[in-house]
Amino acid sequence: MKWLLCLFLVFALWMLLMWSLDPLVIGTGAFFALLVGTYLGDIYPEQLHKVFSPKRWLFFILYVPYFLYYCVRANLDVAFRVLHPDVPIRPGIVRIRTTLTGDMAKTFLANSITLTPGTLTIDIDGQDLYIHCINVPPGDIAKRSREICGTFEPLLRRIFE
Amino acid sequence: MMLDVAWWIIGVGLAFDLLGCVGLIRLPDVYNRAQAATKCVTLGTCMLLLGVAFVGFSGTSVPMGIKALICAAFVLLTSPVGAHAICRGAYLSGVKLWPESVEDAFGPRADQIQQQPTQKGAADREETKAP
Amino acid sequence: MSCLELIAFAVLLLSAVLCLYRIGRGPTAPDRAVSIDILGTLIVGFCCIMALATGRDYYMNIAIAWALISFVATLALAKYLEGRSYDA
Known part of the structure; x- marks a missing residue:
């Protein structure tokens, strides 16, 4: 099969x-x-065989424009930081937790994080993701997790799990 | 009409490409450079390919449009993985963060990775020792 | 070749020159690796503008092949930087 x-x-x-x-x-x-x-x-x-489930395709088609919106926003953000004369960055590596479990789902989450506002995935260790941020958000692990990957998790769970 | 839309998309893509490369020059360390460059140049090139797909589907040649879309999918999938691999390699090879960085949560994990020997390497050493 | 295509080539060439500056100056090896990756993606852009300018679709084949091969090259460079076995 x-x-x-x-x-x-x-x-x-x-x-x-x-x-x-x-x-x-x-x-x-x-x-x-x-x-x-x-x-x-x-x-x-x-x-x-999950390829053949129409519900997953529906969510995937929903996911594409949603992702493109965040991607364009990220680019405008980076372009602003690059063109600003003082280069206003506050970089650092933070650790966040994800609730996704599947391999495909985590791969796509990592790729989406890399292409969205000021974040770049450096390593995945089980449920932990190490993210390099160009502008570190305040708060502890839970708050940062909600902020960085909370926007993609609900849709990705419906597509890949 | 379609051609105008296509050229506007290509123009925005070119602007993003240029900004990404300016970021490559201006930002202070590898990780920041990889961020700016990967994001901007990936989106820029995808927009160029999307523009070519528009031109192709509006009558020049349909195969060109299809190939452009397939290529855009490849770039969108492979580029973040490449940036991730280089940044991980950079950290493990000992490149320090920019001194003004505010936080570094990856240090302990990097030590842990460097201490565990790879299985293949260990097996090779066993083989050379055996005879 | 029209004026728009010439401008597009000029912008891409300028971006490539900035990348080459970083490859030449880059203080560490990962800097150069990142620049090489970016240069590969820019060349995909060159190929698609070439396809537009000449109207021949085999330039897109070159673009696809270049995207995939530059990805493999980047992964090999990253593994080399890690300084570990290529299988892990």
């Missing part, structure tokens, strides 16, 4: 890249999809 799904994903990517229905193209694609699916199939994440 998982093998078939990998095969299908690789083949779909190939067809999108080539964008032609020539039998030679389809044949080459099928051959390499078989090769890749057989030899590298085991590095794909488990529970790939």
Whole structure:
């Protein structure tokens, strides 16, 4: 089942890249999809069948504009700090806790944090994330966790868990 | 009309690219530079690719648009991972934070990582010792 | 090639020169690694402006390949900086 799904994903990517229905193209694609699916199939994440749940896709489509909004806001913030003559930064590394458990969910949380306001993930250790902030927020672990990853957790939990 | 929208998107993307590289010059240490540069240049390049996708779908060539969208997805996924890996490597290789930083919670964890030997390395040493 | 495309190339070239300055001056090795990563992403931008200017879509193939290979190169540099085994 998982093998078939990998095969299908690789083949779909190939067809999108080539964008032609020539039998030679389809044949080459099928051959390499078989090769890749057989030899590298085991590095794909488990529970790939979640791809077919429409509810997850709905939340994913909701997530994209939400994420882009925060991403643009982050960029304007960084641009302001860079162009300001005094470079007003107050950097530091803080530790926060997340409630997500899945590997995919945590990966996407870390990537989202890296691309959003003034934060960069340095390491993940179980439930702890080490974040480098360009402007350290006040408060203790709980308050910072709410502030930094609270905006993404509810949506990511519905998509990946 | 579509072409105008595409060029506006490309223009904003170029501005972000330039600002990211200015950040690379002006900020004080590796971690801050990685932050500014990664965020701004990733979004800037994604906007360039989005503009190219607009132009492609509005009639030039559909494959170009599809390839641009796939490339944007790749850049959006790989760029933060690269920045994270370099910052972790920088900290573990002993690059200090900027002296005016206010907090450093990663120190104890870095010591812990450096003390545990990697399994592969340990196995190699065992093999060389055995004969 | 129109005026807009020339301006786009000029801005990207200026960004690349700033990156090269950081690669040359950067006080530590990670600085240079970050700049090389950024330069790779800028080259993806170059490729897509080239695709616009010439109207040929194979430049996008170059862009995709460059994005993936520069990612692998960045990871290898980061592992090298960590100074540990490449498998961990």
